[in-house]
Amino acid sequence: MGDIKDTNDGSEKVTLKRQVGLVSCVALIIGTIIGSGIFISPVYVLQQTQSVGMSLVIWFLGGVLAMIGALCFAELGTMIPKSGGTYVYLMESMGPIPAFLFSWTCALILMPASVSAIALSFGYYMADPLYPNHDCEDSSRATYEAASKIFACLCILILTFINCVSVKAATIVQNVLTLAKLLALAIIIFIGFIRIFQGHTKYLQPKLSFEGSAPNLFAYGIAFYQSLWAYDGWNQLNFVTEEIKNPYRNLPYGILIGIPLVTVVYLLTNIAYFTVLSPEEMLMSSAVAVTFAERTLGPMAWIMPFLVCCSTVGAVNGCLFTAGRLPFVTAREGHMMDILAMVHVRYYTPLPSIVLTGGIAILMLLPSDFSALVNYFSFAAWLFYGLTILALILLRVQQPNAKRPIKIPIFIPIIGLVASIYLVLAPIINEPTLEIFYALLFILSGLLFYFPFVHFGLRIPYIMRPTQTFLQKLMFVAPSGYSASVERIEDKD
Template identity: 60%
Template sequence: MTELRDRSAETNLFNNSSNKDELPPKNPDTVSRVSDVELKRQVGLMSGIALIVGTMIGSGIFVSPKGVLRQTESVGMSLIIWLACGVLSMLGAVSYAELGTFIPKSGAEYAYLFEGFGGIPAFLFAWISVVILRPASVAAIALTFGNYAAQPFFPYGCEIPDIVIKLLAGSCILIIAWANCYSVRLATSVQNVFTVAKLLAIAIIIMTGFVRLGQGHTEYLNRSFEGSSTNGFAYAIAFYQGLWAYDGWNNLNYVTEEIKNPYRNLPLSIMIGIPLVTLCYLLVNISYFTVMSPDELLASSAVAVTLADRTLGVMAWIMPVFVALSTFGAANGTLFTSGRLTFVAAREGHMVEVLSMVHVKRLTPFPAVAFTSFLSILMIIPSNFDQLVNYFSFTAWLFYGGTMLALIVMRFTKKDVKRPIKVPIIIPIIVFLASIYLVIAPIIDEPALEYLYATIFIFAGLIFYIPFVYYKYIPPFMRKFTIFFQLLLEIAPTKTMPIG
């Protein structure tokens, strides 16, 4: 048995142990460890499928079709991009299934980068994800919730005040934060219920499309490849927008320690959830083009609402309601997994210790969820959806590629370790090559300082890693800080999850 925590260069920011081969003891002045305080396995197969489907189907399919069409410049190529995004997500997910059963720890990329390459890449991923990526994802979904939730209260075509959208987005984050802090069972139940709601929204759009096709409305689907973009690098931005809608394919790996029978339920949830989402996305996009021309779709501020206004008559109000429910569920699932990443990174000594603790009664990662929620609320203030998506996608695929490389490397460095699931090595190689394209192509096509800023911000994490993790510097005030929050929030350290 080995410990993910066993690294010669790392130790908990608030621990003083000099033994590099063992887990250092917690600060003796903090509240005593409670032996049975740990995350429980409460996520079954249906909840696993709901978590994947519920986080993937969120805001993207109701917003991203515009971004994909804008870059591809044709209906046919936009549909191919949507299919390719589904295939790429599936290849990435099955690779993660091997990693999740080979390294059965929560935290997804963080845990896999740690095991494959050591502390620095894992820390940089945790740094950028905890501080920027995951809160930005929650914020972007919540902003979409705010936009659709406000639609029924404003006349069609009337611009919704920005402050209204932001207030609704902030309320969404606060509600799901409370649910996730209160109970894992409540959070997963919310996910299950809202997954049903979003599937109803998808079903309404798809059925509308079938009716329109039956009536002969195929004019926008005929000659669908005419005018397709010939700029190969521009398709990377189209992939960014499409993959934003598919984001969540890896979310189940963030809660591996809470999955019942993970060797069965993790891969099975992936095999059911992602093809279902891919089929839904293709049919939804076809339905959009039975109602709107490409130019009309690009001009729409809320594509699904425009479809409903033109086809559902007096019942058009149900579409923004269902879409709002969909995005609410996606925000809940994203926050659920984001809190686990913060929790695991802190438990391994790469974040402040208090974020690694669990509520002694609720058995939820209360501090980690609250911290992520706070950052998400801050990020709804600028509220530029496209910038959030592009920044998220560029940085996320940088680390997705790194994770695929870690899987490839560990095939050689840890070839004797048992793998309950083993995918053909060509699969992670394909995803790795795709990630290189997705990182480099947008920079070549549209050079922007934002990509340089993103790269600088990633490596700025070393400013914190070197003194606090590598050299184990402990700020004098942190002991009292940790004790205060343990007593205030009724939280305690957890058992460390071994690999095996």
Template identity: 50%
Template sequence: MGEDGVKKRKVVQNDDSQSIKSKESTAMQLKKQVGLLSGISLIVGTIIGSGIFISPKSVLRNTGAVGPCLIIWTACGGIGIMGALCFAELGTMITKSGGEYPYLMEAFGPIPAFLFSWASVIVMKPSSFAIICLSFAEYASAPFYPGCEPPEVVIKCLAAAAIMTITVVNCLSVKLASYVQNFFTVAKMIIIIIIIVSGIVLLIQGNTQNFTNSFEGSKITVGGIGLALYNGLWAYDGWNQLNYITEELKNPYRNLPLAIILGIPLVMVCYLLVNIAYYTVMTPTELLQSPAVAVTFGDRVLYPAAWLVPLFVAFSTIGSANGSCFTAGRLTYVAGREGHMLKFLSYISVKRLTPLPAIVSYGIIGMIYIIPADINTLINYFSFAVWLFYGLTICGLVVMRFTKKDMKRPIKVPIVIPILMVLISVYLVLAPIIGEPEWAYLYCVIFILSGLIIYFPFVHYKVKWAQKITKPITMYVQMIMEVVPPE
């Protein structure tokens, strides 16, 4: 009788353990489908967009000479590497998707985390997405309108089509989005290599006149350096993108830091060599007068194959847009999961295992930002807010070294690196305001703080009438998109 009882209990325990395992295996959550190669492609593919091909002249304009310009590009790469190392510690310490959001939540609580998600989800991420797709549309339509600018309606329609396509791809499958990202990363590396090799050949042939007296005519001011760093770091922006998808990264303790260590120095070397190639063909004056530096380079060096440059720049921008959509959708998903956005934004597709509502909402908001005639100015004013949150996040890393000493840290960077990054962030936030003070910076701060008007009634106090409005919306979203809450 005793042996039978023991056997029965063992059978019951085995059944329970199997049922628990089966529940875990069928739990609705984002799956780990992004490997090391896809992680490197995501970093490189998101960082290298249209910036290095179109507007290195903005760095030159604020430095005045070739020598300081190349130093700024190198410094921006160093800042990107240090920032990424800080985020590698944060990402392996707090293995949640959403980039800065979960780190701010852990270090400072819900209010800074909400303000970050508020500013990012509503303005910073989707407007940047729209700008990238508009850049793609300009280059993709240019061959069909030789000698004149493409009509604005054509550019906007093509940009809208790009946003819709990228959104659909990211909704359908994580693997499909990763394959698309890998393809466009390879495509943009091809044109990078073509430009670099052409530059090396020209240097060997003796085209070094633009590098003699390279510091002559330089204009070094505190504000000028800040603005030059601003423009260079805008081209490097994306070094933290892998932290937005930590939950979908295979073996994050290994692959997150490894992808950062391999990806960002690769971008840094490419950026330096591409700039050197530009200066082998153009004088500083000619570069400043060029509307699109890479296109001018192609016209002078690659003729009659100059058409390759706008084609591959279009590939580059669409790849950057895909990486932006892939990661930004996860921020919306995590904010919804934490109750800081509408709850259905955290729901997962039953069939696709993708954060479908979050990605769709990101695409819709991106579409809205295509409507204005020009939102580049808006992006410039909000870019300082990006460094405001970078600095606050890395400051949180320093704070948690003292407040959460017992947390597991697979990677631990020397404390001097995050402290230096906080100081750099403070400088980058204040330098443009001091250099060219404008009311727009104040409006930007007011918008960020206006998130508190949403936070207290809807998130903190959870007013009942708001829940009555959102409940039927959530039900219809579940029915139409076939999504369920994450488990």
């Protein structure tokens, strides 16, 4: 497959290269999903479920729900083999307005906030040994916060640079760091098995483990959010479909291998936690994996924070790799500035789009506490996931004869749609807050930009064109196009 394609008007456009194989697909899914969540979220899941048994059920169902969503995305991704994920599917089934509102919310808030939050987790783990008394002294606390943000900023800057200059280097980083995070979880699981054989199963016995389970059905919606935060990334492979070798094969296989593996690993990890920590001790821990290591590894306990740092760096790298493709595809459809649809003429990466995502993520490090911002929009992610699953059902009706290399049973998207409705409504019913109203307001505010600049094509003279030309020369990028013939050639290989 060439890198420069002739268009119908005789001009040439740079296209993305297909460099992501099956191993990299699996590593991208595992590496993006496994970040800081499994090392922190078990505490918050237990807070909501109030029992060990129900927390394990939530972790299992979270994996099932991630698989249902991923299977829906696999059908859509092989039917519409373009990068962009949800944006492309909403555009195809529901038109430009829902697609634009998704890209508006996701590109400007959700994805950069995810990158920033995970990078800040890395910063905390790096700064923690440098400021051991940060919990006791106010001055030390302020310095600790500043150091954490500096480490997080460096993490984002370095990984943004790697993703800008080489797709191959980014995937190699992802593969290596995926092994590091799996090693961390393997240590926890191995110790857990030893503890089970030694008889430390008090909190795992069925009769005891379900005692005190939360009676409020809608409270489990919040618990699902916590577990699904740890599973977040199950859909990221669809954002890079155009860079996957033989996507009809590698996209579904990557999903079918990656997500069940993550689900099994998460369940075994949570079981291992409860062989060492009581529910009360877990609820008092701010980083359960580190507490686990301190109880079991003795002088080697330092290895766990190190491996967790590797895990968070891998998650940031995976998020940047996939998140940078959304503004690229959105701009190619005319929904964002043209510069974001351009590709570096030497590296064949969507450099402007990646720089935008990394830049917003760094800006989100500036406030003293932006984690609330992520929580405000957590339900919005499942609002759009639900719309995407609905898009699959609509496309079955709208385009019944379209080529579908993967066609899942209809009950799977129906279950996914019902689950999405529950996840959107449960937090609203259980804990109605103004933050949800603010999130909806932000989503709808995208219409203020859509109608003048997209629908009516308004351009600000003497500003937009010179600015784009300057940035194009500065970044050494050229317009990019999508060629359907690439898919036919790739399908034969």
